[in-house]
Amino acid sequence: MKVIELKDVKKSYGKNEILHGISLDIEEGSIHGLVGRNGCGKTTLIKCLTGIYEQDQGQILVCGEEIFENPNVKAQVGYVADSNQYFEGYHIDEMVEFYKQIYPTFDEKVFRDYNQSIGLDVSKRIKELSKGQAMSLASMLNLSIHPKVMIMDEPMSGLDVIAQKQIKDFIVNEVDMNGMSVLISSHDLKDLESFCDSASMMKDGKILYQGTMDQMKERFTKLQVVFGESRSEIFKELSGVITYSNLGSVYTVILEGYGEPIHEALKQAGAIVVEEIPLSLEEVFVYSNR
Ligand SMILES: Nc1ncnc2c1ncn2[C@@H]1O[C@H](COP(=O)(O)OP(=O)(O)OP(=O)(O)O)[C@@H](O)[C@H]1O
Numbered sequence: 001m002k003v004i005e006l007k008d009v010k011k012s013y014g015k016n017e018i019l020h021g022i023s024l025d026i027e028e029g030s031i032h033g034l035v036g037r038n039g040c041g042k043t044t045l046i047k048c049l050t051g052i053y054e055q056d057q058g059q060i061l062v063c064g065e066e067i068f069e070n071p072n073v074k075a076q077v078g079y080v081a082d083s084n085q086y087f088e089g090y091h092i093d094e095m096v097e098f099y100k101q102i103y104p105t106f107d108e109k110v111f112r113d114y115n116q117s118i119g120l121d122v123s124k125r126i127k128e129l130s131k132g133q134a135m136s137l138a139s140m141l142n143l144s145i146h147p148k149v150m151i152m153d154e155p156m157s158g159l160d161v162i163a164q165k166q167i168k169d170f171i172v173n174e175v176d177m178n179g180m181s182v183l184i185s186s187h188d189l190k191d192l193e194s195f196c197d198s199a200s201m202m203k204d205g206k207i208l209y210q211g212t213m214d215q216m217k218e219r220f221t222k223l224q225v226v227f228g229e230s231r232s233e234i235f236k237e238l239s240g241v242i243t244y245s246n247l248g249s250v251y252t253v254i255l256e257g258y259g260e261p262i263h264e265a266l267k268q269a270g271a272i273v274v275e276e277i278p279l280s281l282e283e284v285f286v287y288s289n290r
Contacts, residue, residue, distance in 0.1 A: 001028045002061075003149055003181040004049065009058035011041075011048055018044045020205040021058065026181055026198075031171070033192035034185040035281075036202030037289055042185045043082060045202070046153050049183065050079045062149055075103060078142030080135070082153040082185075088127040092120060095141060103145045111144040117166050131158035139167045143174050150174070152184040156191065168195060193281040201288055208288055217279045220287050221258035225251040225266055226273035234269045238262065242287050252277070254287055 004026035011019040018041045026032045036042050047053045048060060051067035051074055060067055067073045087095060099106045115122065118136050126134060139155050150171070156164045174180040186192050192199060193213060200210035209219060220242070227249045235244040240257040255262065258276075266274050 002026065003028045003063055004032075004183065005059070005061040006049070007059040009045070009048060009055045009060060011044055011053060011055050013044075018205050019048070019055070022202075022205075022207055023058075024200055024207060024210060026183060028181050029175060029179045030197040031175060031182040031184065031195060033196035033199035034183060034202065035187075035189060035192065035199060035285060040202045041205040042202060043153055046151055046183070046185065050074075050077060050151050075105075076148040078145050078147035078150040080138045080142050080150075080152040080155045082157070088125070090126050092122040092124055092126070092137060095126065095137070096122070099141050099145070105146050107144050107146060110146075111140055114140040114143065114166075114170055118163060132160060132163060135159055136163050136167060139170065143170050146174065146178050147180060150180055150182045150184075152182065154185055154187070156186060156188060164191070189282040189285055190280070199281070201285065203289060213281065216281060216284050219256065220279055220284055221255055222277045222279045222283070223251075223253045223255065223258070223266075224273065224275045224277055225253055225271050227251070227270055228272060231269065234266070238265060242290065254279075254283070 002025045004024065006022050006024040009019055009022040010017060022045060034042050034045070044053070048055045049062070049067070051070065054068045062073050063076055065073045067077070090098070096108060096111060100108060118140060120129070120133055120137060129137065135155060135158050139152070142150065155167065159167065171182060175182065184196070196213065198210065198212045199216055201208045201216070209216065230246065230249050232246065235241050235251065235253060240255040240262065242254045242256060244251055244253040246252070263274055
């Protein structure tokens, strides 16, 4: 079942259109990564998806309903923003009380359990927390709602590696125990690769492609090709080659549209070895944004 459905969503700031027709589906119980260069529109998309902004065009369904000005749906959605500038004068304990009032599903015991690991002093005011501590708090509070859908805008920024692991463990726990679905934006692609089931890659206000991690990587192929002698000219002529490098007669090639014809062309040109090497999400990102 799809918990998030976006159809042809457009959003402008004034006359400047930022989202140019975004369509995106996220399956229940999955962790979906949102990646893209600075300024491509991730936060704008997230603010539409959480109902903070109304889209100018298109449809956004969360749990089957429009989210904008829909408190019933919003009550089922956790949101960790990329910066937390509100409630600065509140003590953590007061924030817990506030969440209890706003969200009937808020589970104080779970919050205390999470904070047992993270170790924030609950008598502190929000403004006395470091950036990483404030991000951890936002994640813990929102996870303790047991939301059906969790939207997280760079939630790991500022967190040390131990806190990152703890927050990821909490997220996975909520997914496993309660079937929570997650959309998470991050610039740490290695991290997303190990953590997400699927991802979307944004570029200039559009989704370039979306799919499972394996499907994302299918777009490009990385080959190791060995000739008896140096043969760089072949890669200048071969179709789909994005980049190549060599160490003597051993070539590493990144190409698009690899298949039998290219394999045959390399063999006919005298390649002794043509071997596919796994690509990382980071490599897919870099070659997609060239
Ligand atoms: N409130 C605003 N008013 C006008 N323009 C804005 C506003 N917020 C963002 N923008 C512009 O919209 C574009 C997309 O910004 P957005 O914050 O959505 O990008 P992002 O992908 O989240 O970037 P980053 O990875 O740096 O956080 C940018 O060009 C930005 O300058």
